[in-house]
Amino acid sequence: MTDTTLADVAAAPARILVVDDNPIMRLKMKKAVQTLGHEAEVAKDGVAGLHALAEMPFDAVLLDIVMPEVDGFEVLRRLKADPKIRHVPVIVVSALDDEIESVVRAIELGAEDFLPKDFEQVLLRARLDASLTKKRYRDQELEYFDRIDRLTAAAEELEGGNFNPKTLGLNDLVTKNDPLGRLALVFRGMATEIYQRELKLKQTIDTLRGSFWVIAIGICWGLTPALSRIVMAEGATPLGLMVWINPALAAIFVGLALRKGVLPRFSFRNIAFFFAWALVAAVLLRIVVLNASTHVEAAILSLVLTLQGFLVFGFSAVAGMDKATPRRLMGLLVGLGGVGLVLWTQMDGNAGTEIVWLLFALFIPVLLAVEVMMMAGFRPKGLDDYGALAMMLVAASLISVPWAIAEGQTFAVNLTNPGKLEFTMLVMVAVSVGSYTMGFHLIKTAGAVFYSQTAYTMTIAGVVWGVLLLNESLSPLAWVAFGIIVVGMYLVEPKADDKELKIERKFASE
């Protein structure tokens, strides 16, 4: 087990219980035990002795046989019957000359050894040392078996796919400098290595998956400006558009939620959340966009929009909601560099922008960031994606329809004989359904900071869709910018969630 010698084991100070009804004998044995360097406790009779044994741990007992009421034999019987203390060695103390039968009986009852009442100090030392050595080896054996049990339990955990070194319970086992300790160390080392590798792999997959969603959402939302310009050309108004699109979206998401049976309950907290969300996303945002777009150049507006990522990053850092590291900030800056590159090629140097309107346009990324943070941090617990979106869009419709009517911006659509306007509006609804669904999913799985990169892809996609649908020109530099944005995504990486990491693995034979 260990390199400890017999002498080392026996010499270590021990705690000895002296049980004797005679006060002079008790004191003599206590002092004799202390002289040998051990700690001694005394008990004045058998009952007190058993009580002391139940109260605290002892390494050995010096037990008188002849005592009134509960004698030494009875103490031995009860001690050996108790699994918690049966392993404590007992040395019976007796006047050997006339008690030889008693000694034999005590040993038969489980006493480790005997000592004459008029013992010599060397004899006490020898008897105590022998008993303590046995006891300590037994203790080591028990501790060894306990460690084997725990190593086996850790192995079973590994087999079950849990490689997280923190939950394997090996941390105190590895500190022992013996073969079992070294085995535990190797065990934990291997588990850590596999765990780290799998964690890295999972993170890479999460980043790739997240990046796919960011691009997909960007492509979807990026269609909106181009589609808006098409419907405007067909005679639609921004507010009138909301009268048709918001209720249509609300109907679709209510339908999807009902199909899944996940419509949220109508609590005050839920309703307040949905109206606040709708107010930010469907009212304030649209007012600001409508006003800003008429005064600020489109490319500049897009650039301002991308500040959303930095605002979310800042909010997250302050609120401690999402991981805010220099690496992620660097990723956002790289992404901004990519978008800036594209917009630089689109910039119209002649159209000057008033600084007041530029500052006003800053409300757009602020509102977008507020919306993202609301969804990431204040979404009522247990809300399903569809159910939440359905309720938000119902609230948005309740706000936007009366507003558009009040402004006199409603327009008619021809449902019996749909034309370019109607088809484009249908595409807008489909695009919104896809974008909302994917966006909600991405915020939940990758976090608000990672999601906010959709502002970049949205801007780039807006430019590309403009080229494809409206024959606008695109510089080859835009493709370089795409690469730069992907590098940014790698740096930002989705929020890590290692609690769910479970690795499929089987060591046991079938």
Place this chain on the structure above:
Amino acid sequence: MSTKILDHAMLKKLLHMIGGEAEDFDEMKGEFLDAVPDILADLHTTDTDALRIASHSLKGNAQDFGAAQLTELCATLETQCKDGTLGDPGPLVADITTAAHAAMGALRELEATDLD
């Protein structure tokens, strides 16, 4: 006087056993002087078993302190209790009491330094 009643060789052995410190020896001495009168009182009983335990107890203490006569008298009483040969314990208990008081008197006058 104490030399006859108490065997110094046994007392030296006791002193060595408890670590050789005069202070500890005085504590042992005090315990003996305190406890012996109680044990002597326990001898005034008609219960043979209680008598056996008390004589057994006093015998061990007398032996440790080198009180040879007291040890011998206690051993006799204990044996008689065990064998069932005990008649009237009165005279034997009286002898034990006398011997115990003699031993206590001798011990009172003894200092640990006398054993050097």
